[in-house]
Amino acid sequence: MSKPSERCRRVIAQIAEKHLGLSTLEERGADRLDFQELSVASIRAALEAAYAAGAASAAAKAVRA
Template sequence: MTKPAEKPLENLLQQIALDHLFIESLVTRNSDRLDFHEVSVWAVKSALMAAYEAGRQAAKPD
């Protein structure tokens, strides 16, 4: 069960996966075709940069 505080993080990770890696779901579906994805190195770099930037924004004082 996902804790309420984890929901925004899950949503952010899902959005990064969709926007940068073109992965529609991060839920394990027990299917090689659905659970394993071939992605380019530039897409991985882009996703990592987005995650890093999200962390930087979250760490800024309000």
């Protein structure tokens, strides 16, 4: 798998903040910072948002092609 683009990393970070309440996706070297309790509903919402973002990106690429 190739490394995600900067735009992709920004979208992922926005989804993580909006749906999971995570201020960063960077490892910070402390369990209390790197491990979070998350509800199934918030994980589902984040995955649905990521899927929608991927579908929108693919559709935009298809239009440009």
